[in-house]
Amino acid sequence: MQAARALRFSQTSNGAAPAQIMQPSSPSEIAAILRNPRPFPAPVRPMGFGSSTTRCLSAPGGTLVDLSKxxxxxxxxxxxxxxxxxxxxxxxxxxxxxxxxxxxxxxxxxxxxxxxxxxxxxxxxxxxxxxxxxxxxxxxxxxxxxxxxxxxxxxxxxxxxxxxxxxxxxxxxxxxxxxxxxxxQTFTVQFARVGFGDFAKLASRLTFASSSTKLYLMPFKDRVFLELRRPTTEEAPGRKFAWQLKDWACYSALPTALRSLAKVVPIRRMRYPLSDTLSGATQSLVSRSFVSTGSNSLEQTGRFKNPGSKQGFSYCTWAFPAQDFGRIACAYQALCIEHYERTGFRCDMPAVVFRLNQDRSALLAPAFNEPMFTISSMTTEKDGWDDFIVDLAEFARTNNGVPFFNQTQGATSDHAINCYGRRLKVFRNTRRKLDPNDRMLNHFFSSYMA
Ligand SMILES: Cc1cc2nc3c(=O)[nH]c(=O)nc-3n(C[C@H](O)[C@H](O)[C@H](O)COP(=O)(O)OP(=O)(O)OC[C@H]3O[C@@H](n4cnc5c(N)ncnc54)[C@H](O)[C@@H]3O)c2cc1C
Missing domain, CATH: 3.30.465.10 (Uridine Diphospho-n-acetylenolpyruvylglucosamine Reductase; domain 3)
Structure with missing residues (x-):
């Protein structure tokens, strides 16, 4: 487990190692680390599981505080x-x-x-x-x-x-x-699939729907898979085995199959139609036969969506205003197709979308001002991913996309500062008061907090 955490950390820290990795087991040990800059140099960065995909955890020459104990x-x-x-x-x-x-x-x-x-x-x-x-x-x-x-x-x-x-x-x-x-509590799950054009027409109805909304976008198949959940008074929350199978199919079997396919069929133009068939078949199978009722409890005990593990896939998320999401989903499809035709790269996994209800519980909540839909682009292929992230960031900039400091690569600091606006200013002022010596500020955050 420690080796896995260290691996994840080195991936997000851009290779620069901390001088110290500490594993405190009490608040007094944490306080001792923060109070003593000589043995525990800045930046001091706390780490949970270490699955963030930006350099928010990076602590070159500083102190990484691993809280796993x-x-x-x-x-x-x-x-x-x-x-x-x-x-x-x-x-x-x-x-x-x-x-x-x-x-x-x-x-x-x-x-x-x-x-x-x-x-x-x-x-x-x-x-x-x-x-x-x-x-x-x-x-x-x-x-x-x-x-x-x-x-x-x-x-x-x-x-x-x-x-x-x-x-x-x-x-x-x-x-x-x-x-x-x-x-x-039990919920029911309803599945449907539509083309991007039809989705654009119904997207606005999903913004305030009472059901929860999760989507899987397959731009090259022109398919949007919808997964809608509603609370129910039914007693039985479904079968644990079925949820484990769903979890395994989407987050273990599919990425593994896609990576094997890449070895057997190295030519991308021949491979991608097969990747789409595999992804589409997984979605259809999951929606038709696996789960019709469930509970948070059943879903959260799943083990396979394990970021950073060897099933590994790359992942980048942006949030977009819900009121315009029908158009944005179609523009995302066009971006993927255009990028592929120009560069030969495309994501080989479906993009995952969540509807985020407006949420003011945190000053830096991405959906603080209005409901949003997130798009998480995912791929098992590394070659070409970095350029895609740059194009995705430009697409997000022109479509009012909001980045997350822990899961959006490629966002420029100007754009992030613009999105979070006055709220970021309030956060920055508080940070300066609480941390006048910049003990916890790393290079990544200093571009937003300067
Ligand atoms: C393949 C993949 C899939 C993902 N899927 C999703 C998804 O579906 N939904 C989603 O929301 N995210 C997803 N993520 C992003 C990521 O997993 C989440 O952001 C996750 O919540 C981070 O949790 P963690 O324990 O790994 O935190 P870390 O990455 O360790 O830390 C996250 C941030 O919190 C700070 N922090 C951690 N612990 C403390 C503490 N005790 N006190 C103060 N600060 C602390 C860290 O300094 C850092 O800034 C995915 C990532 C990958 C790689």
Missing amino acids: MDRVLRLDDSTVTVQPGIAIRELAEILEADGLELHGGFDLANRSVGGAVCAASLEAAMGGCPSQFAAHVTGLKVVSPEGNRFSAKVGDRSLLGLIRLSYGLLGIVYEISLKVRPI
Whole structure:
């Protein structure tokens, strides 16, 4: 596990190694690290599972604080669980399940840490009217400040809580997290598929739909697969095995098959139609036969969507205004086709889309001002991906795309500063007060925080 974390970290840190990697097991050890710059040089960067795809964790010559040893459940009752930040969402979901409880929100990337999900943008396809960030379900946090002092924030301190949620390890290290829990609830899942043209006509109806909305875009097949969930009063949340099979098919079997295909059929123009057939068949199979009911609990105990593992695929997410998403989805299809014709590269996996409901629970929430749809482009192919990211960033800039500091590569600092505007200014001022010596500021964030 340590080797895997180190590998993920070196991928996101651009090769520059920290001078120290610390694994504290208590808040006093965290405070000692932050207070003592000589043995623990800046930048001091906290790390959960290390699955972020930007250089937000990078700490060249500095101190990486790996929180994986702080992974205990501290308290649990019928409505709240209090945990240390290093526990994985999956482990927590399994513990809650044994008591008939589950986390709010459909977060399917179960291997990330609770600390990482709270302190960075972590998205889900929420039901209508529910917040769409994992951090929104936090009711209390305990933090060691960049100067080594302890403080806490709870529901009554709305603005403080809103600052620490999605603070990307710039306002201190979170060492205790209280989250809302509830009895396991069942939802139904409905699948459909349409062409991009028809999707453009119905997209506006999805913006405020009561169902949660997750989409899979296949630009070269002209297919949009829809996965809509609705709460139900049915008792049985479905079969665990079926959810595990869905998880395995989409996030393990498909990327593995695509990578094998690349070895057997090296010529891209011959391979891509086969990749599309495989991806389309996986989607059809999943939608027809696997799951018709489920629960957050069933989904979160899945093991295969494991970013950074050897099933590895590259991944880049932007959010776009929901009111214009029908047009933007078609423009994304055109971008993919044009880029492919010009460069010979295209993503070989379907892009995943979530509808994000408007969510003001965190100052740096991407959907703070309005509902958004995210597009996560994914590929198992590395050759050509970097150029695609540059074109995608330009596409996002001209289509009011909002980047995430932990999952959007290629965003320019000017564009990000523009998107987050006054909110980023407030965040920057708070950061300066809490961290006057820039203990936690790395090169990546300094371009946004200067
Ligand atoms: C293949 C792949 C698929 C992905 N799919 C999704 C997806 O479906 N949905 C999604 O939302 N994201 C996705 N991501 C992005 C990423 O996994 C998430 O952003 C995740 O929430 C990060 O969690 P982590 O534990 O890995 O945090 P890390 O990457 O370790 O940290 C994230 C940020 O939080 C800070 N941080 C971590 N712990 C603490 C703490 N205790 N105190 C203060 N700051 C802290 C870090 O400094 C960093 O800035 C994907 C990534 C990959 C590579």
